[in-house]
Amino acid sequence: PPLAAMLNSFDFESVAREVMEPQAWGYYSSGGDDEITLRDNHLAFQRITMRPRILVNVREIDMTTKILNVPAALPLYFTATALAKLAHQADEARGTMKEGELAIVKAAKKAGVPYMLPTLSSYTLDEMLEARAPDQVVFSQLYVNPERSRTEEYVSKLEKAGVQALFVTVDAPQLGRREKDMRNKFTQQGSDVQGDDEDEGAVDRSQGATRAISSYIDPGLNWEDVPWLKKITSMKVLLKGVQCGEDAVEAFKAGLAGCVLSNHGGRQLDTCRPGIEVLPEVMEALKEAGATKENFAVFIDGGVRRGGDIFKAVALGAQACGVGRPVLYSLASYGQNGIVRMVHMLQDELQMVMRLAGTPNIPSITEKHVITTNLADH
Numbered sequence: 001p002p003l004a005a006m007l008n009s010f011d012f013e014s015v016a017r018e019v020m021e022p023q024a025w026g027y028y029s030s031g032g033d034d035e036i037t038l039r040d041n042h043l044a045f046q047r048i049t050m051r052p053r054i055l056v057n058v059r060e061i062d063m064t065t066k067i068l069n070v071p072a073a074l075p076l077y078f079t080a081t082a083l084a085k086l087a088h089q090a091d092e093a094r095g096t097m098k099e100g101e102l103a104i105v106k107a108a109k110k111a112g113v114p115y116m117l118p119t120l121s122s123y124t125l126d127e128m129l130e131a132r133a134p135d136q137v138v139f140s141q142l143y144v145n146p147e148r149s150r151t152e153e154y155v156s157k158l159e160k161a162g163v164q165a166l167f168v169t170v171d172a173p174q175l176g177r178r179e180k181d182m183r184n185k186f187t188q189q190g191s192d193v194q195g196d197d198e199d200e201g202a203v204d205r206s207q208g209a210t211r212a213i214s215s216y217i218d219p220g221l222n223w224e225d226v227p228w229l230k231k232i233t234s235m236k237v238l239l240k241g242v243q244c245g246e247d248a249v250e251a252f253k254a255g256l257a258g259c260v261l262s263n264h265g266g267r268q269l270d271t272c273r274p275g276i277e278v279l280p281e282v283m284e285a286l287k288e289a290g291a292t293k294e295n296f297a298v299f300i301d302g303g304v305r306r307g308g309d310i311f312k313a314v315a316l317g318a319q320a321c322g323v324g325r326p327v328l329y330s331l332a333s334y335g336q337n338g339i340v341r342m343v344h345m346l347q348d349e350l351q352m353v354m355r356l357a358g359t360p361n362i363p364s365i366t367e368k369h370v371i372t373t374n375l376a377d378h
């Protein structure tokens with residue numbers, strides 16, 4: 001179908017499933033174990049109901065905001081997903097997009113949202129950085145390597161390139177069992193894992209994408225490494241993959257800039273809670289610990305598929321939400337323009353929801369605009 005026929009983020013997923021190679025589809029779409037958390041990530045948003053206010057002047061709706069002080073068109077960013085070039089195989093069949101992460105960098109610029117560059121990208125860090133527009137701000141996701149000197153080099157490269165924030169992934173000391181991916185015995189055809197220029201060969205690729213990535217990540221990483229992380233960079237450091245109030249408070253007390261409530265898109269520990277479900281607990285714990293929205297930023301990702309999902313996350317205290325698979329699926333199906341359209345659709349949906357909820361701008365969206373009694377813990 002033509003791009004114009006895509007009406008929501010799910011439509012891209014349907015097309016992607018058709019056009020992607022089975023291996024790539026298996027790697028992108030899979031979740032851990034029984035995929036309970038994977039499915040629940042989007043469903044959790046549906047357990048939150050709207051509590052709109054009426055007779056507010058909503059002629060003008062302003063969705064613009066700042067994400068870690070970076071201006072954004074809406075409270076949304078592209079989260080890190082490894083190996084965007086796997087969507088590549090689809091290109092050859094369709095004559096579209098051959099650009100993996102490079103297309104994502106460019107689409108992020110056009111859509112006006114930040115992109116969190118993955119450590120395990122299919123293009124090199126330099127190639128991704130070069131694809132940026134001169135004034136384009138990017139963030140970066142970090143897997144800490146068992147060899148700390150590699151991580152130090154990588155981080156100093158990011159810093160020199162003007163990357164604004166470092167999201168350290170903390171939910172993957174071992175990669176989850178993703179059976180769809182495992183069944184494919186997938187061997188990385190046409191795609192390279194490259195943490196950075198030097199990391200070629202550091203990753204054992206013989207056992208499928210997921211296992212290959214495992215050899216790159218240090219399961220020994222712990223709270224005592226946080227001061228080291230803070231010491232090696234002046235970038236903002238955040239933790240990606242926090243799942244409860246205690247850990248968010250620990251991150252705040254350790255002097256970090258924020259955290260992402262995330263279960264890695266349902267790809268790690270199965271039957272854990274969706275980020276949106278963890279959010280009320282975390283906001284409450286942070287408040288008690290003296291954190292404010294100004295000194296500690298909270299993000300969520302996982303299952304964000306509708307503008308209304310973004311609204312709910314903002315209402316419950318998130319500065320912004322990350323989207324992962326919708327970016328890969330829109331890339332696989334229509335390339336860079338597909339990603340931009342996907343964002344525009346989320347934006348249209350958010351605009352409508354804000355108008356119907358009586359909230360003309362982002363700061364006017366509050367927890368009073370949603371009801372969370374059907375969420376776990378509330």
Ligand code: FNR
Pocket residue numbers: 027028029041079080081082118119120141169240262263264265266267301302303304322323324325326
């Ligand atoms: C991911 N994610 C991820 N996270 C991370 O910190 N480092 C990584 O290398 C990857 N790689 C990765 C690959 C693929 C194919 C997916 C789908 C996801 C997790 C990602 O950042 C994010 O947490 C989820 O994707 C959010 O959920 P949705 O939007 O995909 O539902």
